[in-house]
Amino acid sequence: MIFSNEILGGLLVGLASALPLLWEGRIAGVSGYAATSLRPRTPEARTSLAFVVGLVLGGFAWRGAGFPLAALSAEPLWLWGLAGLLVGFGSRLGGGCTSGHGVCGLGRISPRSFVSVLIFMSVAILTRVSMQGLK
Amino acid sequence: MKNFLYLVAGIIFSWGLLLSGMSDPEKVKNFLSLGATDWSPALLFVLGPAALTYLAAFLFLRKRQKTLNGVNFQHPKPRPVDRALVLGSILFGVGWGLAGVCPGPALVHLAFPDLGFLVFIATMLVGFEIQRKLA
Numbered sequence: 001m002i003f004s005n006e007i008l009g010g011l012l013v014g015l016a017s018a019l020p021l022l023w024e025g026r027i028a029g030v031s032g033y034a035a036t037s038l039r040p041r042t043p044e045a046r047t048s049l050a051f052v053v054g055l056v057l058g059g060f061a062w063r064g065a066g067f068p069l070a071a072l073s074a075e076p077l078w079l080w081g082l083a084g085l086l087v088g089f090g091s092r093l094g095g096g097c098t099s100g101h102g103v104c105g106l107g108r109i110s111p112r113s114f115v116s117v118l119i120f121m122s123v124a125i126l127t128r129v130s131m132q133g134l135k
Numbered sequence: 136m137k138n139f140l141y142l143v144a145g146i147i148f149s150w151g152l153l154l155s156g157m158s159d160p161e162k163v164k165n166f167l168s169l170g171a172t173d174w175s176p177a178l179l180f181v182l183g184p185a186a187l188t189y190l191a192a193f194l195f196l197r198k199r200q201k202t203l204n205g206v207n208f209q210h211p212k213p214r215p216v217d218r219a220l221v222l223g224s225i226l227f228g229v230g231w232g233l234a235g236v237c238p239g240p241a242l243v244h245l246a247f248p249d250l251g252f253l254v255f256i257a258t259m260l261v262g263f264e265i266q267r268k269l270a
Binding site: 003005006007008009010011012013014015016017018019020021022023024025027029030031033034035038046047048050051052053054055056057058059060061062063067069070071072073074075077079080081082083084085086087088089090091092093094095097098099101102103104106107108109110111112115116117119120121122123124125126127128129131132 | 137138139140141142143144145146147148149150151152153154155156157158159160161162164167168169170171177178180181182183184185186187188189190191192193195196202203204206208209210211213214215216219220221222223224225226227228229230231232233234235236237238239240241242243244245246247249250251252254255256257258259260261262263264265266267
């Protein structure tokens with residue numbers, strides 16, 4: 001089927017995002033989990049860290065199962081560094097990333113998240129298109 | 136027990152990213168390169184089902200009014216769109232567009248070590264901390 005891997009993968013991402021919501025009403029995305037896991041004194045630090053460890057363990061399990069390795073990308077290190085800084089700072093300032101505003105926010109019909117997704121999608125597309133122009 | 140639930144959620148999330156191809160920066164960059172000759176809408180087929188799955192969980196909780204651990208489900212009141220949301224989303228969008236990587240796929244890549252990704256993760260954590268210090 002066309003895009004069957006994408007659809008099935010999307011269902012898994014949606015299910016995984018919904019588990020903390022279903023269990024205890026917690027709304028969080030990956031940037032939230034990652035940032036909170038760095039703050040050991042906050043009450044949600046342990047569960048956040050558990051989620052992050054799960055993400056990495058899942059990657060190792062994927063490798064162990066013999067599935068294709070995750071694809072890499074040949075970009076200069078300055079670009080990786082700049083992109084990471086912007087993604088880290090921006091996701092916390094805006095209160096969410098592709099999962100927090102994208103999956104959870106759109107999924108609970110949050111007006112703020114609709115605005116955020118519209119902005120970061122448009123800006124990311126503009127960034128890509130202008131980089132094509134430079135090549 | 137609760138930590139285990141979050142660990143499992145993280146594992147499912149990572150498999151969703153790996154299966155759907157969200158973990159592949161080139162695939163994300165292709166999606167963001169609107170107008171490219173080989174453009175594919177693939178990632179809409181990830182985000183769509185993911186958000187719809189979350190929506191189903193959200194509607195279930197709203198009807199049931201209790202989370203699975205027996206607490207009253209309180210949906211946070213909608214907050215207004217503010218400057219932080221807009222500015223954060225813009226910066227996040229630039230970073231996401233530059234590298235084709237957001238926090239979830241970045242952390243999954245700890246299982247597939249690569250210098251570029253490691254630099255991204257390191258500066259992303261720095262970005263979290265700078266934002267927290269400024270807040």
